[in-house]
Amino acid sequence: MTPIAALLAALSLLLIVVTFCYILLCWVRPFGACPHCHGTARTESRFTRRTRPCRHCDHTGLRLRAGRRAYNTLRRLLP
């Protein structure tokens, strides 16, 4: 096995492990912190600096992960 082939095999294995871990994370914890309010459910207005409820997460501080959203969409589309 050449060094390049060994490197590609190692990178492929790493990619498979990272993908499997993300799938497991989406299965165990389908909701992550909202990227707009960082899980606090409150955002600061741009000019007045007053906090108000976050409209991106409907005031929960949680957002569905992209992987879980893709899984739900595929499950809805496929019979």
Ligand SMILES: [Zn+2]
């Ligand atoms: Zn939010």
